[in-house]
Amino acid sequence: MSITQETLHLIVNPVSGHGKGVEFVSQTIVPILEHLSISHQIYTTTSPGDAGNIGKKILLSSQNEGTVRVGIVGGDGTFHEFMEGECVSDGQVRWEVILFPHGTANALYSSLFPPALTPSPLQSHQALIETLPSPSHSEETLYSLLSLFSYLAKTLPVYLPITQTTLSSPTGAVEQLCSHVVLSTSLHAAILEDSEKLRESHPGTERFKIAAQQNASKLFYASVTLQSQSNLGVEQWDPRKGDWGLPYTIKNTTQPSQREITIEGPFSYFLTTSTVDRLEPQFVISPLTSSNQHEYQGYLYITIIRPLRDRFISQAQPEDRKDKLAKRAFEVVGQAYSNGNHVNLTLSEEDELRSFGLENKGKGEPVVEVFRCDSFEWIPTNDQRKVEGLDSGNERLVCADGALHTIPQGGSAKVKLEDKKNGKNFYVFA
Numbered sequence: 522m523s524i525t526q527e528t529l530h531l532i533v534n535p536v537s538g539h540g541k542g543v544e545f546v547s548q549t550i551v552p553i554l555e556h557l558s559i560s561h562q563i564y565t566t567t568s569p570g571d572a573g574n575i576g577k578k579i580l581l582s583s584q585n586e587g588t589v590r591v592g593i594v595g596g597d598g599t600f601h602e603f604m605e606g607e608c609v610s611d612g613q614v615r616w617e618v619i620l621f622p623h624g625t626a627n628a629l630y631s632s633l634f635p636p637a638l639t640p641s642p643l644q645s646h647q648a649l650i651e652t653l654p655s656p657s658h659s660e661e662t663l664y665s666l667l668s669l670f671s672y673l674a675k676t677l678p679v680y681l682p683i684t685q686t687t688l689s690s691p692t693g694a695v696e697q698l699c700s701h702v703v704l705s706t707s708l709h710a711a712i713l714e715d716s717e718k719l720r721e722s723h724p725g726t727e728r729f730k731i732a733a734q735q736n737a738s739k740l741f742y743a744s745v746t747l748q749s750q751s752n753l754g755v756e757q758w759d760p761r762k763g764d765w766g767l768p769y770t771i772k773n774t775t776q777p778s779q780r781e782i783t784i785e786g787p788f789s790y791f792l793t794t795s796t797v798d799r800l801e802p803q804f805v806i807s808p809l810t811s812s813n814q815h816e817y818q819g820y821l822y823i824t825i826i827r828p829l830r831d832r833f834i835s836q837a838q839p840e841d842r843k844d845k846l847a848k849r850a851f852e853v854v855g856q857a858y859s860n861g862n863h864v865n866l867t868l869s870e871e872d873e874l875r876s877f878g879l880e881n882k883g884k885g886e887p888v889v890e891v892f893r894c895d896s897f898e899w900i901p902t903n904d905q906r907k908v909e910g911l912d913s914g915n916e917r918l919v920c921a922d923g924a925l926h927t928i929p930q931g932g933s934a935k936v937k938l939e940d941k942k943n944g945k946n947f948y949v950f951a
């Protein structure tokens with residue numbers, strides 16, 4: 522078929538996930554496209570980073586303008602590489618993306634189509650499914666076609682805010698990063714770094730557990746300034762009210778305005794997303810993130826744990842602090858597997874027994890602080906006043922969609938959402 526404005530460009534990663542992408546394209550996607558006479562072109566990635574090169578080729582063939590429709594058969598990494606290639610190009614096209622979840626975690630897909638949602642989104646596509654060339658597809662196959670069904674049903678695609686991060690040294694910007702799933706520092710970034718070092722000795726997923734144990738009791742020294750241009754300013758989630766409001770857990774600082782607040786560390790957890798509420802189908806780490814932002818520029822949703830706010834740790838004997846911090850980190854972050862319940866956990870206000878157990882939507886402040894804003898700056902402070910009994914981690918480490926980067930000594934990471942007006946926008950059928 523010749524390439525036209527209507528052509529669907531399919532970028533296929535042959536190795537992601539279980540390595541079944543190529544087979545899925547030939548056996549499932551192509552028969553549907555041919556049956557519906559949809560012009561398509563298949564590109565198979567041949568090496569890491571190739572999805573970005575393919576994206577650039579597609580951009581050239583579309584003469585850098587209009588709407589270009591792309592299908593990604595792969596995981597978050599394939600989408601990331603495709604998107605990163607576009608971030609550095611000068612095109613002004615509107616990318617409309619159909620996702621086929623053929624990765625390992627599929628964070629974006631499972632956020633757009635949460636598994637076990639009732640009623641199943643498949644129900645609304647029943648009439649369409651019955652017209653498919655092979656209507657006996659398994660439930661699992663049909664689930665992986667939901668984004669395609671959304672496109673075929675002519676649903677408006679969802680705007681996908683892209684996060685831009687600038688790593689600077691004291692003398693200026695040194696590196697620009699684009700991400701669409703997650704930008705993190707602290708524990709999340711440290712686990713990724715250490716698990717990579719363990720890949721040879723522990724090829725299975727066990728290495729993530731070991732890396733988590735190695736880092737769960739560390740403190741990361743930094744200060745972060747959150748900014749918002751909106752009239753509402755920076756907002757904080759209050760699980761007790763079930764609503765967003767003015768920041769209320771920031772103490773001992775004079776804030777110049779609601780549009781800018783500074784949060785002092787040390788941190789153990791710091792993660793931001795603008796599109797996904799989960800990093801794996803069941804790991805709902807940012808349950809307030811809403812990707813249904815058709816018209817809106819979008820928010821950065823920020824999930825923070827500052828362990829010294831928790832008397833279970835701050836009032837522990839120095840020799841007990843390590844164990845207690847690790848125990849608490851697993852207890853809290855583990856609740857992300859219970860549909861994101863960690864954001865509902867509150868610190869006990871009065872505790873005569875001094876057990877400092879956590880409550881669910883109790884009277885005290887939440888143990889996890891959740892904010893939304895449109896930009897922030899993470900400044901490693903390398904604080905000399907360390908907390909007795911607790912080790913510090915590398916606060917200069919940054920993870921952008923799984924790739925690790927280091928903030929130069931004395932520098933910072935400035936993070937913001939790409940301006941929707943500047944073009945190069947990504948939309949996803951959901």
Ligand SMILES: Nc1ncnc2c1ncn2[C@@H]1O[C@H](COP(=O)(O)OP(=O)(O)OP(=O)(O)O)[C@@H](O)[C@H]1O
Nearest residue numbers: 537538566567568569596597598599624625626627
């Ligand atoms: N032909 C290829 N050979 C080897 N690696 C490739 C090839 N094509 C792409 N890649 C690499 O495969 C990596 C993994 O892809 P991807 O991240 O999509 O899958 P995943 O890691 O299984 O899933 P997820 O990111 O959803 O957890 C990408 O980072 C990309 O660099």
